[in-house]
Amino acid sequence: MKKIIVADMDKLVKRFIPMSETMFYILSSLTEERHGYGIMLHVQELTHGRVVLGAGTIYQTLSKLEQDDLIIPTNEIDRKKNYIISDIGRKLLTCEAERICELSLVAKELLK
Amino acid sequence: MNKKTVWFPAFRKVVPADFEEWLEGLAREGWNVDKLGSFGAFRIKLKGSEPRMYRYVFDLNVYPKNEYRQTYEQFGWEYVGRMSSCFVWRKEYTDIRPESFTDRESLIQRNKRMKNAYTVIFILMLATSVALLAGGTVLFVSRQSGMAIALILAAVFFSGIDLYLHWVIQKINKNLTR
Numbered sequence: 190m191k192k193i194i195v196a197d198m199d200k201l202v203k204r205f206i207p208m209s210e211t212m213f214y215i216l217s218s219l220t221e222e223r224h225g226y227g228i229m230l231h232v233q234e235l236t237h238g239r240v241v242l243g244a245g246t247i248y249q250t251l252s253k254l255e256q257d258d259l260i261i262p263t264n265e266i267d268r269k270k271n272y273i274i275s276d277i278g279r280k281l282l283t284c285e286a287e288r289i290c291e292l293s294l295v296a297k298e299l300l301k
Numbered sequence: 302m303n304k305k306t307v308w309f310p311a312f313r314k315v316v317p318a319d320f321e322e323w324l325e326g327l328a329r330e331g332w333n334v335d336k337l338g339s340f341g342a343f344r345i346k347l348k349g350s351e352p353r354m355y356r357y358v359f360d361l362n363v364y365p366k367n368e369y370r371q372t373y374e375q376f377g378w379e380y381v382g383r384m385s386s387c388f389v390w391r392k393e394y395t396d397i398r399p400e401s402f403t404d405r406e407s408l409i410q411r412n413k414r415m416k417n418a419y420t421v422i423f424i425l426m427l428a429t430s431v432a433l434l435a436g437g438t439v440l441f442v443s444r445q446s447g448m449a450i451a452l453i454l455a456a457v458f459f460s461g462i463d464l465y466l467h468w469v470i471q472k473i474n475k476n477l478t479r
Binding site for chain 1: 406
C-alpha cells in the first residue's frame, strides 16, 4: 500500500476536486469490491435510475482512477475485473463528501 | 446476397459521432457492416439485411487493456471490428438509443483522443513539408533544379495533406461534446 504524502494529497485534491458526478459515484461504489458492470447497477439503484453509466465512461474512468492509485484491482472472476477504493481514494472521496455537505448547508440556508 | 462497398468512409465522416450516425442510417436502410478490419478506414464492406435499429460506437483506443473488450461485452455491446486502433461497437435497440459515453467529460475525452491522433500526424506531415521545402530550396540555390522541383512538389503534396488534417482537427474540435 502506498504511503500518502501530504504534498501528494494536496496535488490530488487540486486535480480531482470538485469531482465529476460520475467519478464520485464510481468511487462511492468502490467502498465495496465491485466490477464495472456491478458499478453501473449499483449507481443506477442508488440514483433511482437517474444516472446510468455506459461502458465507455466506466472503462475510461476506472482506467484513470487506477492509474492515479485511487482504486486497486483485487481479482478477476469470470472475465470481470474487480476493484476496491484505495486509502488515497477514500481520503479524496471524504474531502469531496465534506465539500458537498458544505454546499448543501449553504443551499439549504438560501431556501429558508 | 446483397453486398456493397464504400470507399474511404473514415475520411468522409471524420467526426466520430458523424461516423456512428452514418452507420446507423445505413443499418436503418438494411445495410450493415459485414467485416471491419485494419483497412476499414479505406474500405467498408456492407451486407444487405433486414432494416435494423443499431447504435454504433466509434472509440479510439491505442493501448486497450484486457478489460476494455470485457467491459463493452458485459454491457451488451457487440464487437464489430477494429480499424487500426479504432474500435467499432454496436447494440440493437428498439426504444431509447443506448450510449457508451454517458457523461460530458468522457465524451469529450473520446473525441480528444481522435483529435490528438490527427494532431500528431499533422505535426509529422508539417515537419516533412518544411524539410522537403528546405531541401528543395538548397538544391535550387545549388542549381540542381530538377531535383529541387521534385522536392518542392513533394512539399506541396504533404502541405495539401496537412491542410486536410487541419480541417479534420477543426471539425472534431467543433464537435467535442457530440
